[in-house]
Each structure stands twice: as C-alpha cells, then as structure tokens.
Amino acid sequence: MHVTRRFWTLASVAVFLAVTAVLFDRPFLLVGAVGIGAWLVGTQYAFAWTLVRLDDRLRIEQSVSPERGFTTQQYRVTLSASAVEALPFPVTVSARPSPSVVGLDDDEGECRLSAGTERTETTGTFRSPVAGRVEFDAPEVRVTDEFGLFGESFRRGESATATVEPPRPTDIRTGRGSEFSASDSNRRSELGISSLVYRGIREYVPSDPANQIDWRATARLGDPHVVEFETHTDQQVELVVDRRPEMTVGEPGRTKLDYAREVALSIVDSLEGNRDAVGLLAFDEDGVRTVRDPRSNRDWYATLRALVRDQMTVPAADGTAFAASASSSGRLATPEAGPRAARVLREDHTSFGASIRPFVDDDRVAFGRTEEDPFSAAVDAVTRRLSGQVWTVVFTDESDPARTRESVKRARRVNDRVVVFLTPTVLFDPDALDDVEEAYERYRAFESYRRKLDGLARVDAHEISPGDRVDTVLSSVQTQQ
Incomplete structure (x- = not known):
C-alpha cells in the first residue's frame, strides 16, 4: 500500500494545526489535528480491509488470439475485470506485454472497472515483428480508495502467450x-x-505385407521370399x-x-x-x-x-x-563456453581435471572465429x-x-x-x-x-x-x- 499526494497534504494540515495549538495555546486546534489524524487512520484501515476482501471478489481474465501465427499478421489481446459485487472504488487493469509487442495502444491494453460497476472488458490489437514466444505476464491491477488517499498495485490473473513464427514459404x-x-x-x-538396416531374406508367410516381397529372390529360389529389416x-x-x-x-x-x-x-x-x-x-x-x-x-x-x-x-x-x-x-x-571451461579446469588439480584439461586446452576444438x-x-x-x-x-x-x-x-x-x-x-x-x-x-x-x-x-x-x-x-x- 502506498499513500498519495492528497494524503500528505491532509497530514501536513494536521501537523500544522497541532504545532499551532501548542505554540499559541489553542486547544481547539489540537482537536482538529487529532480529528484529521483519526480520520486518515480509519480510512486507511477501511481501505486495507477492502483490499483483503477484494481477493475473493475480483476476477481478472486475459487471452491472446490466435495462439499461433506469423510475424505478418495481427493478434488480439482481451482483458476483462469482473466483481462478484460492486466495489466501492475504481479498479484499473493493465496488460504487461513482452518487449517484442508493437502497435498496442495504452487505452487498448487497459480496462477500468468503475465504482459500482460489476464488469468491464477491452480488446486491443498488436503485432510482433520478431518471431518467437510472445508473453503477456499476469495483468497489473491498480486500486485507490474513494477519497484518493491510498493506492495499491498487484498482479492478478493468468499469463497469456502466443507463438509467433516467421513467414513460411509455401512453394x-x-x-x-x-x-x-x-x-x-x-x-x-x-x-x-x-x-532401417538390411537383415536378410526369409520365406513368405501369409501375415507379411506384399510390398516386402523380394521378387528377384522369389524368382531365383522358386518360393516367395520377403526382405527383413531391423531398426x-x-x-x-x-x-x-x-x-x-x-x-x-x-x-x-x-x-x-x-x-x-x-x-x-x-x-x-x-x-x-x-x-x-x-x-x-x-x-x-x-x-x-x-x-x-x-x-x-x-x-x-x-x-x-x-x-x-x-x-x-x-x-x-x-x-x-x-x-x-x-x-x-x-x-x-556457445563460443564462450570452451574458454570458460578451460579457465576452470586449469585451476582443477584433481585427477578429473588432469584428464579433461588437454581437450579444452587444444585450440583446435575451440568454438568461434x-x-x-x-x-x-x-x-x-x-x-x-x-x-x-x-x-x-x-x-x-x-x-x-x-x-x-x-x-x-x-x-x-x-x-x-x-x-x-x-x-x-x-x-x-x-x-x-x-x-x-x-x-x-x-x-x-x-x-x-x-x-x-x-x-x-x-x-x-x-x-x-x-x-x-x-x-x-x-x-x-x-x-x-
């Protein structure tokens, strides 16, 4: 949980009233300072309690379609937020795409569940010019209390992925x-x-496939024979x-x-x-x-x-x-693996190190240039x-x-x-x-x-x-x- 600038403004007012009450002997100002402080503490407690209950009341869903495609096509990401019952404060849900995602506007990748609303949904389009695995992490949820004094952000829901492949030649x-x-x-x-390795020939039996018959051997030996292979x-x-x-x-x-x-x-x-x-x-x-x-x-x-x-x-x-x-x-x-292993083994004075060291010290087996x-x-x-x-x-x-x-x-x-x-x-x-x-x-x-x-x-x-x-x-x- 974090506090907002509005909270610090009210807290500063409470401190000012308390200091003024002491310096000028004005007890009624102290009452005002205590009242503001108590209200801030009560509001914070109420917000914290609502956050605890929010865990059971809020549902976040995220999906990407299609789940497999190419760098040349567009994809859709859908975010939805729903509450079992209306919430007393607004909730903002934002997508967290991988760096390869382009074309997804901020407003398309974010939905806002207003206070008193039970469901909202948004769909955005994006592309990925880089082939590979595109992943949207669990969405980020941001909430603030109804007075704008306290806020909290956390991850909720499941991640969503799509496999993006380079364009495939079809001809x-x-x-x-x-x-x-x-x-x-x-x-x-x-x-x-x-x-399959050639094993030899043997006489044909009724269960043998016809395409395994060796017709040359059959003609030479007089009876049907088949070719046998083994893996x-x-x-x-x-x-x-x-x-x-x-x-x-x-x-x-x-x-x-x-x-x-x-x-x-x-x-x-x-x-x-x-x-x-x-x-x-x-x-x-x-x-x-x-x-x-x-x-x-x-x-x-x-x-x-x-x-x-x-x-x-x-x-x-x-x-x-x-x-x-x-x-x-x-x-x-990788090219770096060979030299790294060589450095480690040069310091290894065990019998294992002595046996392996000649192989990695040989420049002929090094990767790279x-x-x-x-x-x-x-x-x-x-x-x-x-x-x-x-x-x-x-x-x-x-x-x-x-x-x-x-x-x-x-x-x-x-x-x-x-x-x-x-x-x-x-x-x-x-x-x-x-x-x-x-x-x-x-x-x-x-x-x-x-x-x-x-x-x-x-x-x-x-x-x-x-x-x-x-x-x-x-x-x-x-x-x-």
Missing part, C-alpha cells in the same frame, strides 16, 4: 534435377536418412546449418535460409517418428556458433524445432531473430564429436563450390552418409529473372554442380527451390524452343 520444391517434389523432405528413405538404434543425425550472409539472399520471408528451415523442420518431424537421435550445428563466417549433441528423448524434438527456427531465421533489422524457448533442457554450447574455412571447421567439429553410425545433413548453397565440395568429401570419409541440400542463388536473387536466358544458364551451371556432388560416394545432393521461380525459368526456355 517449396526439393529434389534432384527435374525430379521435383513438394514432399521429398518428408520421405527419409529417399534422402538417405533411414534407421538401427545407434544412428545419429547431425543437421549442419550454413548461416553465412550468402544464405540470407532473397526477399523477406523467402530467403535461402527460410526455405532450408522448412525442409529441416520436416526432417526433424520425420526423425521424431522413428525416435532417431538428431543434433544441430550452425556456423557462420566466423566459424562454429551453436552445437547441440544428438538426442532422442521425447522432449528434445520440441526444443530442437525452436533451435532450428532460431538458427535458420534471418535476423530482423534490430538484430533479433526467433526467440527460442528458455525451457529447453541441457546447455547450449577460426582461421580455416568455416564450413571445414563445422565438418571437423562433427567428426570430432560424434562416432558410430552418423548421417550428416547439410543446408548450404553453391556460392563457394570448390570449398563446399571439399568439405563434403571430408565429411563422408568419416561419416556413413552425407545429405546436402543446396539453394541455387539464381532462384533467390530478386533481380536474377530480369534476364531469363542468363538465369537459365546459371541454373544449368548449378544443376551441373549438384550432379557432381550427388555423384560422390555416400553423398546425396538435393535442391531446395521456390517452385514459382523454377517454373518461370523452365517454362520460358521451353516457350522459346
């Missing part, structure tokens, strides 16, 4: 050459990402994300990184269905920036999706991107950290073809398989289609490069493109022919 094409599909990103076996539980998938400036080429919401993000999210969804362990490594022009080891526990996939959105969303003008949920389990490896090619550093980080059966899934472009090819070759030497998703610059450059013939030649050069990568042993190279721009390039050339 995604993935595939090889002319073999495009809008759903290739969901077909793990076609992308070389499968935890390889040791498989690990590492998503390697290129966040260099070249991946931000494109119109807002339709950059290379935006398209690659949607394919990556589809792959995570598919891997979750088979409980495959999947991790994430992101690098930029300065080197490796984010590392999360492969996991397969139930809560991990939601955390990974938030990280994918965070790492594969083009930063806004203010430098912010997708705000990943803080509820993720585990720690995020590196003298070598960032892509190569990312590949080295994967091969050093992971062992066993590993699929490396890379999202990049063809802007540095020679180094990309060498990095992919380095990755396949150690890992079981490398899947590369390439975003052709010509199909994302906003001005590239001004000259369709030149764009077609650039696209042919890209396809030639993709085929060379795809021809490497244990490497699958796929294209991620905007469908409308692919159609424009190919149809214009066919028209000329």
Whole structure:
C-alpha cells in the first residue's frame, strides 16, 4: 500500500494545526489535528480491509488470439475485470506485454472497472515483428480508495502467450534435377536418412505385407521370399546449418535460409517418428556458433524445432531473430563456453581435471572465429564429436563450390552418409529473372554442380527451390524452343 499526494497534504494540515495549538495555546486546534489524524487512520484501515476482501471478489481474465501465427499478421489481446459485487472504488487493469509487442495502444491494453460497476472488458490489437514466444505476464491491477488517499498495485490473473513464427514459404520444391517434389523432405528413405538396416531374406508367410516381397529372390529360389529389416538404434543425425550472409539472399520471408528451415523442420518431424537421435550445428563466417549433441528423448524434438527456427531465421533489422524457448533442457554450447571451461579446469588439480584439461586446452576444438574455412571447421567439429553410425545433413548453397565440395568429401570419409541440400542463388536473387536466358544458364551451371556432388560416394545432393521461380525459368526456355 502506498499513500498519495492528497494524503500528505491532509497530514501536513494536521501537523500544522497541532504545532499551532501548542505554540499559541489553542486547544481547539489540537482537536482538529487529532480529528484529521483519526480520520486518515480509519480510512486507511477501511481501505486495507477492502483490499483483503477484494481477493475473493475480483476476477481478472486475459487471452491472446490466435495462439499461433506469423510475424505478418495481427493478434488480439482481451482483458476483462469482473466483481462478484460492486466495489466501492475504481479498479484499473493493465496488460504487461513482452518487449517484442508493437502497435498496442495504452487505452487498448487497459480496462477500468468503475465504482459500482460489476464488469468491464477491452480488446486491443498488436503485432510482433520478431518471431518467437510472445508473453503477456499476469495483468497489473491498480486500486485507490474513494477519497484518493491510498493506492495499491498487484498482479492478478493468468499469463497469456502466443507463438509467433516467421513467414513460411509455401512453394517449396526439393529434389534432384527435374525430379521435383513438394514432399521429398518428408520421405527419409529417399534422402538417405533411414534407421532401417538390411537383415536378410526369409520365406513368405501369409501375415507379411506384399510390398516386402523380394521378387528377384522369389524368382531365383522358386518360393516367395520377403526382405527383413531391423531398426538401427545407434544412428545419429547431425543437421549442419550454413548461416553465412550468402544464405540470407532473397526477399523477406523467402530467403535461402527460410526455405532450408522448412525442409529441416520436416526432417526433424520425420526423425521424431522413428525416435532417431538428431543434433544441430550452425556456423557462420566466423566459424562454429551453436552445437547441440544428438538426442532422442521425447522432449528434445520440441526444443530442437525452436533451435532450428532460431538458427535458420534471418535476423530482423534490430538484430533479433526467433526467440527460442528458455525451457529447453541441457546447455547450449556457445563460443564462450570452451574458454570458460578451460579457465576452470586449469585451476582443477584433481585427477578429473588432469584428464579433461588437454581437450579444452587444444585450440583446435575451440568454438568461434577460426582461421580455416568455416564450413571445414563445422565438418571437423562433427567428426570430432560424434562416432558410430552418423548421417550428416547439410543446408548450404553453391556460392563457394570448390570449398563446399571439399568439405563434403571430408565429411563422408568419416561419416556413413552425407545429405546436402543446396539453394541455387539464381532462384533467390530478386533481380536474377530480369534476364531469363542468363538465369537459365546459371541454373544449368548449378544443376551441373549438384550432379557432381550427388555423384560422390555416400553423398546425396538435393535442391531446395521456390517452385514459382523454377517454373518461370523452365517454362520460358521451353516457350522459346
């Protein structure tokens, strides 16, 4: 509880009367001072008692709709205040939005329950140009007594949240050459990402699915035989994300990184269905920036999706991107984590410290700025950290073809398989289609490069493109022919 300026004015009058009564021997003035003081104390007690009862009489509700949307749309927040019975003083309820909320006027985010009124409600609209989790904390309630002498503020009600996602491209094409599909990103076996391992063949029994019949073995052996597979539980998938400036080429919401993000999210969804362990490594022009080891526990996939959105969303003008949920389990490896661990272990003279110290003192495993090619550093980080059966899934472009090819070759030497998703610059450059013939030649050069990568042993190279721009390039050339 706090007192207002009006209270201090009346208190000053009471003090003045008391001092005057003593100095000039005027007892009746002292009676006035005591009367004002007693009235102030009584009013304060009555207000405090009303506040105690207010806890059971006041209901605050808050909601945000829609609960999930995009940065390009408007959202609504609704505040309502109701009392079981009319209150003797006014109550003001204010929304407490997160900093990313814009466009919410003060009068739209505030409702006032007047004295004698039992219900009030207000609805305001807002936007969030920053993707992530938008949260409205529990509303702030402000009350004052009927004379304006005392006031109190507190939080009441539930918080409300909305998940704001970056604009999603809807015309995604993935595939090889002319073999495009809008759903290739969901077909793990076609992308070389499968935890099913060939076990052998056996004789067919009536309960076996017909699509498992091995017709070649059946023809050779004379009786129907089926192929058997088993799940390889040791498989690990590492998503390697290129966040260099070249991946931000494109119109807002339709950059290379935006398209690659949607394919990556589809792959995570598919891997979750088979409980495959999947991790994430992101690098930029300065080197490796984010590392999360492969996991397969139930809560991990939601955390990974938030990280994918965070790492594969083009930063806004203010430098912010997708705000990943803080509820993720585990720690995020950052460029500062390595040096910090090294400093701690240098002072650790136990046997554990002596065993671990050589690994963190080695400059080759440090995150952050590196003298070598960032892509190569990312590949080295994967091969050093992971062992066993590993699929490396890379999202990049063809802007540095020679180094990309060498990095992919380095990755396949150690890992079981490398899947590369390439975003052709010509199909994302906003001005590239001004000259369709030149764009077609650039696209042919890209396809030639993709085929060379795809021809490497244990490497699958796929294209991620905007469908409308692919159609424009190919149809214009066919028209000329």
